[in-house]
Amino acid sequence: MSRRRGIWWAAAIVLAALAVASIGLGSVHIAPAAVLSALAGAGDPGTVTIVRVLRLPRVAMAILLGAGLGMSGASLQGVMRNPLAEPYLLGVSGGAAVGAVIAVLVGAPAVLVPIAAFIGAVLAVAVAFFVAHATPGGGDVRVLLMAGVIVGAFANAAIMLLLANADPAAMRGALWWMMGSVAAATWAQNGWLAFYVLAGGALLVAWAREIDILTLGEDAAASLGLDADRASRRVYLMASLVAAATVAAAGLVGFVGLVVPHIARRMGASASRAVILGSALIGAALVVGSDLIARTALPPAELPLGAVTAVIGVPFFLIQLRRLR
Amino acid sequence: MIAFQGVSVRYADAPRDAAHDVTFTTERGRMTALVGPNGSGKSTLVRALLGRQKLTAGRITIDGAPLASLARAQVARRIAVVTQREELSFPTPVSDYVALGRFPHRGAWRSAGAEDRAAVARAVELSGIGPLLERSVDTLSGGEWQRARIARALAQGGEAMVLDEPTTYLDIAHEMEAFELLSRLVREGMAVLLVSHQLNLVARFADMLVLLHDGRVAASGIPDDVMRGAVLERVYGWPLVVTRDPAVGAPALVPLRGAPRRDSTLNPSSHIP
Amino acid sequence: MAAPAWRRRRPGVADILPRAMDVRLRLQLVYALPLIIILACAPNDARGVRAHGAVIDVDAFGDTLRGPAQPPQRIVSLNPTTTEIVFAIGAGARLVGRSHWDSFPDSARLVPDLGPALGPNIETVIAAHPDLVLLYASADDERAATRLHDAGIPVAALRIDRIEGFRTATRDIGALLGDSARAANVVDSVTRTLDRVRAATHDLPRPTVAMVTWQHPVIVIGGGSFINELIEVAGGHNVYADLASPSPTVSLEDLVRRDPDFLLASPKGRVNLERDPRWQAVRAVREHHVLVIDTTIVGRPSPVMGQAAASLAGLLHPGIQP
Numbered sequence: 023m024s025r026r027r028g029i030w031w032a033a034a035i036v037l038a039a040l041a042v043a044s045i046g047l048g049s050v051h052i053a054p055a056a057v058l059s060a061l062a063g064a065g066d067p068g069t070v071t072i073v074r075v076l077r078l079p080r081v082a083m084a085i086l087l088g089a090g091l092g093m094s095g096a097s098l099q100g101v102m103r104n105p106l107a108e109p110y111l112l113g114v115s116g117g118a119a120v121g122a123v124i125a126v127l128v129g130a131p132a133v134l135v136p137i138a139a140f141i142g143a144v145l146a147v148a149v150a151f152f153v154a155h156a157t158p159g160g161g162d163v164r165v166l167l168m169a170g171v172i173v174g175a176f177a178n179a180a181i182m183l184l185l186a187n188a189d190p191a192a193m194r195g196a197l198w199w200m201m202g203s204v205a206a207a208t209w210a211q212n213g214w215l216a217f218y219v220l221a222g223g224a225l226l227v228a229w230a231r232e233i234d235i236l237t238l239g240e241d242a243a244a245s246l247g248l249d250a251d252r253a254s255r256r257v258y259l260m261a262s263l264v265a266a267a268t269v270a271a272a273g274l275v276g277f278v279g280l281v282v283p284h285i286a287r288r289m290g291a292s293a294s295r296a297v298i299l300g301s302a303l304i305g306a307a308l309v310v311g312s313d314l315i316a317r318t319a320l321p322p323a324e325l326p327l328g329a330v331t332a333v334i335g336v337p338f339f340l341i342q343l344r345r346l347r
Numbered sequence: 348m349i350a351f352q353g354v355s356v357r358y359a360d361a362p363r364d365a366a367h368d369v370t371f372t373t374e375r376g377r378m379t380a381l382v383g384p385n386g387s388g389k390s391t392l393v394r395a396l397l398g399r400q401k402l403t404a405g406r407i408t409i410d411g412a413p414l415a416s417l418a419r420a421q422v423a424r425r426i427a428v429v430t431q432r433e434e435l436s437f438p439t440p441v442s443d444y445v446a447l448g449r450f451p452h453r454g455a456w457r458s459a460g461a462e463d464r465a466a467v468a469r470a471v472e473l474s475g476i477g478p479l480l481e482r483s484v485d486t487l488s489g490g491e492w493q494r495a496r497i498a499r500a501l502a503q504g505g506e507a508m509v510l511d512e513p514t515t516y517l518d519i520a521h522e523m524e525a526f527e528l529l530s531r532l533v534r535e536g537m538a539v540l541l542v543s544h545q546l547n548l549v550a551r552f553a554d555m556l557v558l559l560h561d562g563r564v565a566a567s568g569i570p571d572d573v574m575r576g577a578v579l580e581r582v583y584g585w586p587l588v589v590t591r592d593p594a595v596g597a598p599a600l601v602p603l604r605g606a607p608r609r610d611s612t613l614n615p616s617s618h619i620p
Numbered sequence: 621m622a623a624p625a626w627r628r629r630r631p632g633v634a635d636i637l638p639r640a641m642d643v644r645l646r647l648q649l650v651y652a653l654p655l656i657i658i659l660a661c662a663p664n665d666a667r668g669v670r671a672h673g674a675v676i677d678v679d680a681f682g683d684t685l686r687g688p689a690q691p692p693q694r695i696v697s698l699n700p701t702t703t704e705i706v707f708a709i710g711a712g713a714r715l716v717g718r719s720h721w722d723s724f725p726d727s728a729r730l731v732p733d734l735g736p737a738l739g740p741n742i743e744t745v746i747a748a749h750p751d752l753v754l755l756y757a758s759a760d761d762e763r764a765a766t767r768l769h770d771a772g773i774p775v776a777a778l779r780i781d782r783i784e785g786f787r788t789a790t791r792d793i794g795a796l797l798g799d800s801a802r803a804a805n806v807v808d809s810v811t812r813t814l815d816r817v818r819a820a821t822h823d824l825p826r827p828t829v830a831m832v833t834w835q836h837p838v839i840v841i842g843g844g845s846f847i848n849e850l851i852e853v854a855g856g857h858n859v860y861a862d863l864a865s866p867s868p869t870v871s872l873e874d875l876v877r878r879d880p881d882f883l884l885a886s887p888k889g890r891v892n893l894e895r896d897p898r899w900q901a902v903r904a905v906r907e908h909h910v911l912v913i914d915t916t917i918v919g920r921p922s923p924v925m926g927q928a929a930a931s932l933a934g935l936l937h938p939g940i941q942p
Contacts, residue, residue: 132892
């Protein structure tokens with residue numbers, strides 16, 4: 023990130039501005055002074071709750087979510103040597119969705135839905151790995167990709183079966199979850215999301231140099247003394263784990279992990295460490311901004327966050343696709 | 348320095364060994380060339396040296412120490428390998444790319460020290476890529492990219508370098524440049540093992556040739572001993588003659604026109620002593 | 621019933637519930653999952669009308685409903701509300717099939733369960749040898765309607781969102797069943813009860829309310845729903861009456877801003893709301909003003925609407941005698 027330091031400071035300032043705007047803006051108009059005193063816990067109890075219980079955890083979750091998805095996507099793109107790789111690739115989204123849908127359909131309390139989603143995501147990644155490694159040439163990235171795609175397809179089929187006879191209200195809840203939202207953020211959720219994003223992100227950053235080596239290909243990695251299979255496997259797993267934690271906390275928020283690493287590279291990051299850290303920053307800004315749009319664009323309704331990130335992300339993605347040709 | 352001792356490799360479900368009982372040694376200050384037709388087992392041996400392919404028999408040693416007993420990073424600090432193919436998925440500045448060669452010394456954690464910087468600077472100077480450092484690898488020409496890769500291998504600072512067909516896509520000038528660079532490294536005491544299809548060039552530059560055929564060593568020794576028409580014709584399955592290049596005095600292979608004939612009625616090619 | 625209004629709006633997946641989804645949410649669904657492709661609309665081609673007799677009405681799919689030559693004796697009703705209406709008219713014994721979701725009145729459970737209401741299994745329906753099928757008017761039932769028509773079975777696709785829609789549907793069903801008189805009685809009875817509740821609460825102060833049907837996302841009853849009408853009849857004012865959708869998704873902050881005096885919720889819903897710290901931002905939750913509705917009567921645009929209004933009035937105005 024040393025190349026163009028200024029641009030990263032600018033990105034950090036944008037993130038900070040978006041975060042401040044998100045705390046200040048919402049359906050309920052609160053004067054800036056009242057926001058400040060509410061942050062300190064003073065003033066009308068309703069206002070304090072809006073600022074401290076509704077908005078603050080929400081902004082925090084958006085930051086963690088964006089950072090996690092950005093780092094996960096950047097790491098996976100590097101280790102898979104594929105600019106189209108993204109965090110949900112190894113069946114994370116499908117598995118998490120199945121877990122969450124089951125939880126919603128059986129009427130589990132809202133707090134259990136993320137846990138079910140997390141278990142589903144981890145199981146899906148485990149199955150994808152197991153399938154890939156039971157196949158001849160299982161170390162191959164492409165086999166792993168295929169395994170992830172197949173697990174995802176199976177999960178989709180399972181969701182269809184589950185929803186085929188579902189109570190419509192529960193179905194609506196399940197679908198809402200699948201479209202992603204940080205509306206229900208709580209500090210408890212943020213706590214464990216922060217654990218996965220910070221710890222997982224730190225490991226990914228620590229492994230960044232190995233990811234650099236892995237982008238050269240497996241033979242070249244071996245020539246530099248790196249066990250490519252082992253190194254890439256742990257990056258897959260950690261990146262998927264971080265993605266699983268974000269999915270459990272906020273549902274499926276597409277395109278962030280796919281698009282953000284490309285923006286980081288356009289901003290001058292080239293070494294994996296810079297791309298991962300830059301993606302954390304830009305991912306956070308993108309999700310905080312998207313959530314601000316999601317909850318203020320169409321009052322009194324709230325748009326699904328995943329829809330907003332997709333609307334923003336797809337044009338970026340198409341531009342990137344043109345560059346690849 | 349690197350010794351292959353009775354090395355055999357068989358891929359899963361393959362009817363025969365990809366390499367069978369291969370024995371040869373590379374030395375410091377020598378350029379050894381591994382030659383042979385496609386599928387003769389050259390790349391298999393490089394993969395075995397990288398630890399990417401298990402041996403079914405025999406062993407590879409580095410200065411007498413079995414490869415299997417050495418940590419990968421240890422090996423990488425002593426032997427740099429320029430593999431046949433390497434595709435960067437993302438644009439990277441050449442300077443960052445060359446610095447990756449220090450990975451075996453730095454590992455995942457340590458940041459670059461004076462020693463690392465000196466090794467990179469020397470590699471840049473030797474390979475003459477100084478003017479390219481600020482460019483992105485995806486803007487390099489084939490020749491520039493190959494030099495950058497050799498520079499990365501040089502930055503590893505080992506005593507041996509293995510190159511798998513390093514000049515395949517290069518034009519004459521770049522190819523000669525690469526060979527001159529390698530012979531300079533050899534003169535400075537490095538052991539170079541070169542996998543190549545360019546028989547005539549390696550016959551001029553290499554100190555020793557190892558000719559592989561169907562995974563076995565068909566001939567090995569100094570170029571004059573290996574560059575014999577009868578052997579090469581059998582190995583490559585194409586009529587040819589070996590002459591001595593009038594300009595440089597090295598043995599030179601000339602493939603003949605016409606259908607290949609595998610029987611031995613073909614006119615024995617002349618070998619000029 | 622205003623047929624053009626029906627035709628303007630294409631029904632969607634969650635229409636099985638009386639509170640139907642709004643267009644925006646349906647778009648979100650399409651975005652979310654390939655399975656929604658199942659909901660792709662069937663071609664609305666011309667179908668032969670096989671029932672004979674006088675024109676009664678035009679159903680939600682634009683088919684003309686005609687009086688039968690003979691009153692149908694084997695009725696399949698794949699819609700909780702129409703099933704309840706058929707029972708109220710006194711024709712429950714003629715039902716030979718219902719959907720999985722039809723559980724009112726209690727005796728409806730004795731009618732064979734033919735499965736889903738949306739995208740019904742045509743073979744199962746035909747195997748019941750019906751001489752009239754009542755369908756829920758949603759896009760995925762349109763195909764079913766076509767195929768049943770093709771099999772020579774009279775079909776009526778009905779959609780009931782508002783109290784007036786209930787009246788029209790009940791009269792239509794009465795005419796189709798050859799018992800318009802009893803249908804009129806049912807309509808009159810409901811209308812009289814609603815009038816009585818309205819009169820009893822008319823002069824009382826009107827508390828503002830919001831009925832919360834889902835916690836995350838926050839789904840409330842909007843102006844497009846019959847429940848909105850029932851709340852007004854019961855002497856309350858729905859803070860979301862201005863939204864056209866029957867069950868809009870709103871943000872929690874918006875609910876805080878609209879600041880209703882009372883929330884209406886199911887028993888389980890109240891427990892969840894009061895347990896969630898985020899909902900403490902809502903004054904009604906802080907002040908323990910979450911009223912628990914009787915979910916066995918509030919929630920269906922059926923002949924129990926009168927009772928539902930009375931029950932809501934009792935919650936909003938304790939002690940009144942409607």
